[in-house]
Amino acid sequence: MSRPVDLANDIGEVLLTEEQIAARVAELGRKISADYAGKNLTLVSVLKGSLPFMADLMRQIALPLRIDLMEVSSYGGTATESSGLVRIIKDLSASISGEDVLLVEDIIDTGLTLNYLVRYLRGKNPASLKICTLLDKPARRLVEIPVDYQGFEIPDQFVVGYGLDYSERYRNLRFVGVLRPEVYSSLG
Amino acid sequence: MDHRNLGDNQAEADPMRPAFAHHSEAELARILSFYEVRWQYEPDTFPIGWSLDGAVIESFSPDFYLPDLDLYVELTTLKQTLVRKKNRKLRRLRELYPDVRIKLFYARDFRMLLIKFGRLGLLDELSGTTGQATPPREPAAAAIGASADGMAGADADVAAVAAEVAAEAHVAPDAGRAGRGRRRGRRRRSAARTAAVMRVDAASFAGPAPA
Numbered sequence: 001m002s003r004p005v006d007l008a009n010d011i012g013e014v015l016l017t018e019e020q021i022a023a024r025v026a027e028l029g030r031k032i033s034a035d036y037a038g039k040n041l042t043l044v045s046v047l048k049g050s051l052p053f054m055a056d057l058m059r060q061i062a063l064p065l066r067i068d069l070m071e072v073s074s075y076g077g078t079a080t081e082s083s084g085l086v087r088i089i090k091d092l093s094a095s096i097s098g099e100d101v102l103l104v105e106d107i108i109d110t111g112l113t114l115n116y117l118v119r120y121l122r123g124k125n126p127a128s129l130k131i132c133t134l135l136d137k138p139a140r141r142l143v144e145i146p147v148d149y150q151g152f153e154i155p156d157q158f159v160v161g162y163g164l165d166y167s168e169r170y171r172n173l174r175f176v177g178v179l180r181p182e183v184y185s186s187l188g
Numbered sequence: 189m190d191h192r193n194l195g196d197n198q199a200e201a202d203p204m205r206p207a208f209a210h211h212s213e214a215e216l217a218r219i220l221s222f223y224e225v226r227w228q229y230e231p232d233t234f235p236i237g238w239s240l241d242g243a244v245i246e247s248f249s250p251d252f253y254l255p256d257l258d259l260y261v262e263l264t265t266l267k268q269t270l271v272r273k274k275n276r277k278l279r280r281l282r283e284l285y286p287d288v289r290i291k292l293f294y295a296r297d298f299r300m301l302l303i304k305f306g307r308l309g310l311l312d313e314l315s316g317t318t319g320q321a322t323p324p325r326e327p328a329a330a331a332i333g334a335s336a337d338g339m340a341g342a343d344a345d346v347a348a349v350a351a352e353v354a355a356e357a358h359v360a361p362d363a364g365r366a367g368r369g370r371r372r373g374r375r376r377r378s379a380a381r382t383a384a385v386m387r388v389d390a391a392s393f394a395g396p397a398p399a
Contacts, residue, residue: 075222076305086223112223140297184303
């Protein structure tokens with residue numbers, strides 16, 4: 001890395017404040033609580049980006065629920081280039097057969113990862129499978145997948161914070177911000 | 189070369205991998221394959237302009253078709269004049285074939301995708317003239333596989349039309365999708381004649397294969 005990360009100054013614009021996020025997550029929690037009353041809800045989160053969202057959302061859902069975590073390789077990762085295919089780095093720890101699964105995502109843009117995950121999870125025979133995302137960037141969508149719960153629709157900008165990273169940095173920001181373009185060219 | 193049966197998640201291993209006209213297309217193919225989205229490279233050509241006697245004078249061959257999603261994808265990574273040209277073709281395509289689903293992937297979209305995947309080093313290679321790599325092919329195949337992305341300037345436009353017309357004439361795109369009707373045969377014959385004349389121009393753009 002040729003340039004030190006500057007959490008305060010690398011962000012060009014705060015897109016969503018901590019308060020806005022909290023309020024929306026609470027709304028989503030109430031809606032999910034109503035929709036899944038009496039069901040066997042399992043939240044499946046996709047590491048690493050959706051971790052803060054998952055942590056906040058699950059505490060806003062007033063229902064008994066299970067959680068599970070998955071991690072899939074991303075295109076371009078050096079560890080996975082040899083296989084040439086997406087790989088499950090961390091699989092579910094328990095069966096979701098017969099469960100009402102809600103896939104919790106941080107952001108949907110192209111839909112490529114989500115498309116893969118949905119197909120993978122459907123193969124595990126859940127009773128139902130729905131999608132909840134904090135951020136939706138429809139302008140960049142390549143694979144159309146219906147989103148059941150959406151936090152915010154955002155413009156086509158490169159955002160970081162609240163779990164979202166660039167080069168594994170900025171995940172710990174409490175807000176969602178737009179990364180200054182000049183940062184792209186200086187971080188490896 | 190008929191690309192129709194190529195590329196279904198076999199891009200890296202398949203010796204018959206399509207000869208992409210541009211590095212960006214090859215990179216998108218790798219991304220799609222990585223996420224197990226089946227793709228076909230330029231499988232169909234859509235006539236979008238005809239002369240008064242019914243000959244095809246303009247057509248459009250989207251870069252990719254994703255059969256599982258029934259979606260065409262067109263990449264634009266070159267200069268703004270070509271983007272405008274593609275936008276115009278896209279509008280015409282949508283007017284003539286409203287059932288065809290197509291997504292135009294702009295240079296900005298692709299750039300952001302590469303940033304997301306940490307492929308920053310590829311950005312310079314994939315845009316502008318340095319991203320151009322029209323692989324060597326037989327003249328007919330070159331005409332079929334070429335696209336405007338791999339070329340530049342007015343000659344490129346001519347060659348691109350030649351390529352698209354040739355594709356219409358030789359690849360026999362999905363008959364159920366494009367160019368239906370009784371005039372199709374006449375258009376094809378006319379297109380083939382046009383392609384035969386213009387093929388040399390298209391082949392002249394052949395260059396080294398992408399790394």
